[in-house]
Amino acid sequence: MSIISLSNDVISAQINTLGAELCSLKNTENKDFIWEGDPAYWGKHSPVLFPIVGTLKNNTYTHNNKEYILTRHGFARDMEFELVDQTATTATFSIQSNSTTLASYPFQFELQIQYTLFHSTLEIAYKVINKDNSAIPFSIGAHPAFALPGNFENYSLEFEKVEPLEYTLLENDLVSTQTETIATNSNFVPLTHKLFERDALIFKKLQSKSLTIVEKKIPRLKVHFEDFPNLGIWTKVGAPFICIEPWFGYSDTTESNGNLFEKEGIVILKSKDTFQTKFSIEIL
Numbered sequence: 001m002s003i004i005s006l007s008n009d010v011i012s013a014q015i016n017t018l019g020a021e022l023c024s025l026k027n028t029e030n031k032d033f034i035w036e037g038d039p040a041y042w043g044k045h046s047p048v049l050f051p052i053v054g055t056l057k058n059n060t061y062t063h064n065n066k067e068y069i070l071t072r073h074g075f076a077r078d079m080e081f082e083l084v085d086q087t088a089t090t091a092t093f094s095i096q097s098n099s100t101t102l103a104s105y106p107f108q109f110e111l112q113i114q115y116t117l118f119h120s121t122l123e124i125a126y127k128v129i130n131k132d133n134s135a136i137p138f139s140i141g142a143h144p145a146f147a148l149p150g151n152f153e154n155y156s157l158e159f160e161k162v163e164p165l166e167y168t169l170l171e172n173d174l175v176s177t178q179t180e181t182i183a184t185n186s187n188f189v190p191l192t193h194k195l196f197e198r199d200a201l202i203f204k205k206l207q208s209k210s211l212t213i214v215e216k217k218i219p220r221l222k223v224h225f226e227d228f229p230n231l232g233i234w235t236k237v238g239a240p241f242i243c244i245e246p247w248f249g250y251s252d253t254t255e256s257n258g259n260l261f262e263k264e265g266i267v268i269l270k271s272k273d274t275f276q277t278k279f280s281i282e283i284l
Contacts, residue, residue: 144244
């Protein structure tokens with residue numbers, strides 16, 4: 001485990017080789033926009049979610065008549081990544097399937113994550129390479145936690161577009177059939193801990209492809225997720241951070257049949273094909 005540092009004239013980032021996890025993103029005033037990872041609230045910063053996002057029903061699935069156990073958010077966040085390329089402003093990390101991953105996910109793959117600084121923006125790109133002889137199912141997602149120092153209710157989220165903000169509720173960590181809509185006449189949602197009393201907000205469909213954290217009417221940070229079909233927003237009640245999570249896929253539904261290839265939101269990647277996506281964090 002080691003910390004890889006990137007910097008340009010405007011921002012700097014640090015990434016831990018354990019989980020290829022972003023653990024710091026600072027401006028020239030040394031302000032860190034990433035949550036510090038205080039375990040009293042939540043001991044992570046920005047874990048990568050792969051090969052599943054969220055939770056499987058009973059933490060299990062079946063493939064070729066065999067049952068496998070795959071725990072919440074998958075295993076990539078707990079694996080040591082290899083640093084395969086680095087410059088002053090970019091770093092690429094990789095993991096590949098091995099005997100440990102095959103025991104819970106019987107598919108051959110390589111996952112690469114590339115961090116690149118462009119002026120005041122950090123771009124995070126994901127590449128999944130199917131090294132198997134048949135198609136593989138997977139989800140992939142980001143889980144960056146952004147520090148919100150001071151009064152939590154001084155902050156709001158600005159959605160790119162004015163739209164009905166319908167989200168799906170979780171039920172025992174699974175996606176339920178129940179939805180609610182955030183009451184707002186604009187694209188601004190004031191942050192309150194009450195909003196998260198029933199866990200994360202799961203947006204299966206959004207027209208907005210960016211979200212801005214605003215503090216007392218001052219835009220602080222924008223997350224761009226043009227490629228991603230799903231979005232999660234989460235905090236722990238009482239915690240001074242907010243997670244803005246672009247996803248391909250989400251937790252099992254309460255009606256899930258345990259077949260990953262039929263899982264709602266799953267990506268199916270053909271043999272020897274490559275899947276690529278990216279999102280970015282812009283300091284304003």
